[in-house]
Structure formats: structure tokens, C-alpha cells
Amino acid sequence: MLNxxxxxxxxxxxxxxxxxxxxxxxxxxxxSFDGHVQIxxxxxxxxxxxxxxxxxxxxxxxxxxxxxxxxxAHSFQNGRKxxxxxxxxxxxxxxxxxxxxxxxxxxxxxxxxxxxxxxxQYGFSLKSHKMELLGICRNCRK
Amino acid sequence: MLNxxxxxxxxxxxxxxxxxxxxxxxxxxxxSFDGHVQIxxxxxxxxxxxxxxxxxxxxxxxxxxxxxxxxxAHSFQNGRKxxxxxxxxxxxxxxxxxxxxxxxxxxxxxxxxxxxxxxxQYGFSLKSHKMELLGICRNCRK
DNA sequence: TTTTATAATGATAACGATTATCAATATAAA
DNA sequence: TTTATATTGATAATCGTTATCATTATAAAA
Ligand SMILES: [Mn+2]
Ligand SMILES: [Mn+2]
Ligand SMILES: [Zn+2]
Ligand SMILES: [Zn+2]
Numbered sequence: 001m002l003n004x005x006x007x008x009x010x011x012x013x014x015x016x017x018x019x020x021x022x023x024x025x026x027x028x029x030x031x032s033f034d035g036h037v038q039i040x041x042x043x044x045x046x047x048x049x050x051x052x053x054x055x056x057x058x059x060x061x062x063x064x065x066x067x068x069x070x071x072x073a074h075s076f077q078n079g080r081k082x083x084x085x086x087x088x089x090x091x092x093x094x095x096x097x098x099x100x101x102x103x104x105x106x107x108x109x110x111x112x113x114x115x116x117x118x119x120x121q122y123g124f125s126l127k128s129h130k131m132e133l134l135g136i137c138r139n140c141r142k
Numbered sequence: 143m144l145n146x147x148x149x150x151x152x153x154x155x156x157x158x159x160x161x162x163x164x165x166x167x168x169x170x171x172x173x174s175f176d177g178h179v180q181i182x183x184x185x186x187x188x189x190x191x192x193x194x195x196x197x198x199x200x201x202x203x204x205x206x207x208x209x210x211x212x213x214x215a216h217s218f219q220n221g222r223k224x225x226x227x228x229x230x231x232x233x234x235x236x237x238x239x240x241x242x243x244x245x246x247x248x249x250x251x252x253x254x255x256x257x258x259x260x261x262x263q264y265g266f267s268l269k270s271h272k273m274e275l276l277g278i279c280r281n282c283r284k
Numbered sequence: 285t286t287t288t289a290t291a292a293t294g295a296t297a298a299c300g301a302t303t304a305t306c307a308a309t310a311t312a313a314a
Numbered sequence: 315t316t317t318a319t320a321t322t323g324a325t326a327a328t329c330g331t332t333a334t335c336a337t338t339a340t341a342a343a344a
Pocket of ligand 2: 234
């Protein structure tokens with residue numbers, strides 16, 4: 001049973017790239033978080049474990065993880081990206097509260113189906129999609 | 143019958159802001175474009191009409207136009223924003239070709255309906271949404 | 285029509301997240 | 315081992331957008 005580390009290793013090998021202690025540690029740290037993570041949090045935790053690790057390597061590795069399909073990058077609100085694991089995680093879209101920045105995850109099979117229909121209609125080959133519903137969450141409405 | 147200029151003027155007045163020749167010209171130039179416009183195009187056309195007009199004012203005015211609801215700002219691909227008029231233009235979402243950056247506009251009433259249902263379910267007050275389908279367009283697939 | 289309070293302007297410096305650069309080092313295949 | 319080349323960390327650069335600030339323009343009030 002393949003886990004994320006094996007998948008990443010295979011990907012690197014296929015691309016003639018190399019498996020390094022830095023990449024291992026970054027994947028390790030990334031997986032220790034749940035949900036949406038920001039570079040800043042990853043960097044802090046990394047620094048705690050090994051202060052010699054540079055932030056450029058963190059950015060580079062995250063990009064590789066996205067390329068190999070283990071991670072999804074979101075550009076929600078404030079210009080900062082967030083990262084989310086996708087391996088053994090169901091696809092979903094997001095409700096985003098513009099007041100407290102909380103996100104709620106949801107999925108709707110019919111919306112996904114209609115998206116495909118629309119693409120067919122225009123001869124479009126769908127690779128991915130982004131759907132964000134922006135508003136005020138239950139808590140913030142009180 | 144109100145047009146964009148009247149609406150903008152009213153908005154400014156409500157907010158105790160001022161109607162200036164620069165704001166008039168920027169709205170004028172903006173409306174002379176169809177579809178999605180980038181700052182760069184607006185700036186070029188502005189410079190042609192009046193080279194003394196500064197780019198800071200362009201950014202500031204676009205932001206006001208978004209605030210008053212006449213314009214929608216998109217952050218599609220490369221970090222650059224595009225602007226689109228919304229007055230007397232039906233709401234729609236976008237198919238975006240990641241190869242040639244062409245966009246196709248579409249609307250799907252049921253998708254919109256399900257979005258509302260999801261929000262109700264989570265006690266969420268929906269303000270706006272963003273839905274982008276990314277892939278390869280018919281032309282680029284050939 | 286002045287006066288007056290304050291909003292707007294243009295030039296340009298600053299911002300800030302991400303990328304590029306580069307010399308030193310590490311990896312892995314031969 | 316050797317060797318080709320990928321990777322690293324430090325840091326400079328990028329670039330669209332904002333903030334700053336002194337000067338000027340607007341519009342309501344007098
Ligand atoms: Mn999520
Ligand atoms: Mn559009
Ligand atoms: Zn909230
Ligand atoms: Zn295309």
C-alpha cells in the first residue's frame with residue numbers, strides 16, 4: 001500500500017529528481033497538519049526541527065508536491081497561498097467567511113456533473129476547477 | 143434612466159467623495175472596452191488621452207468602481223487582475239484555457255440554485271461566488 | 285462670490301509573497 | 315570511487331499593487 005512518501009519518491013525518480021533529507025522533512029511536517037496550511041506555519045515548524053533549512057527549499061518542495069498531485073494550492077483571500085493534502089481526501093469545494101476567514105468544505109455531485117456537461121458543450125477538456133462561495137458564516141451573523 | 147456615470151456620481155456623493163475629471167475619464171475609458179480588461183490596457187489608453195494622469199489614480203478609481211458595484215475584479219491566472227463591467231451584464235462564470243488563456247463565459251441556473259441551497263444548509267449568507275473551470279479549449283486541443 | 289474643510293491627485297517609495305541567481309554541496313548512477 | 319548534475323541556502327530581484335506626502339481641487343457653507 002503506497003503512502004505519500006513512496007508516491008513522492010516515485011515521482012522524483014520519474015522526473016530524474018532526487019530524494020533528499022530536506023524534501024523528506026518538508027513532507028513530514030506538511031502531513032503533520034490537518035486541513036489548510038500556510039507557508040508561514042510550515043516554516044515555523046520546520047525551523048523548530050532544523051533551523052538550517054531555507055525557505056526557498058520549502059517553496060520549491062511544495063511546488064513539487066503540487067506537481068505530483070499530493071497537494072493542492074489555494075489562493076483564497078489575502079494573497080497568501082494555502083496548501084491542502086489531496087491523497088485519500090475527497091474532492092470538495094469551499095464556503096469562505098469573509099469576516100473571520102473560516103472555511104467550510106462541501107461537495108455537491110450535481111454541480112460537478114453540470115460542470116462536466118458545460119465543458120462538453122464547449123469542447124473543453126476539464127483539468128480542474130475552483131469554486132468558492134463567499135459570504136458570512138453562521139457565527140459571524142449572530 | 144440611470145447610466146453608469148450617474149450611478150458612480152451618486153455613489154461618490156453618498157460616501158462623501160468627489161466627482162473629478164480623472165474619475166470621469168477613467169470610467170469613460172473603462173466603458174470603451176468590451177469584456178475583460180487589464181490595468182495595462184486601461185493605462186495605455188488613458189496615457190494616450192492624458193499623459194498627466196497617474197497610475198495610482200487608476201488603481202484607486204477601479205477600486206471605487208468595484209465598491210459601487212459597477213465593476214467586478216477577477217484574479218485569474220498570472221497574478222494580474224482583470225476587470226469586467228457588471229451593469230446591464232448578466233452574471234456568468236468562466237471556462238479558462240490554461241494554454242491560450244482564452245475565457246468562455248457561461249451560466250447554469252441549476253448550479254446557482256444548488257449554491258444557494260448549500261449556503262442555507264450551513265447558515266451561510268452568500269455574498270458572491272467564484273467558479274472557474276480550468277482546462278484546454280477546443281482550439282488548443284487540435 | 286469667497287471661505288474653508290477636506291478629499292484627490294501624481295510621483296514615487298514601500299510592500300510582500302514568491303522566484304531567480306549562484307557558488308557550494310549532495311545525490312545516485314555508472 | 316568517479317562523475318554528471320540536481321539541490322541547497324542565502325539573498326537579490328521581481329512585480330503588481332499600496333502607502334505616503336506635499337500640492338491642488340472640490341463642493342458645501344458663509
Ligand atoms: Mn479544503
Ligand atoms: Mn466575464
Ligand atoms: Zn465568519
Ligand atoms: Zn486555449
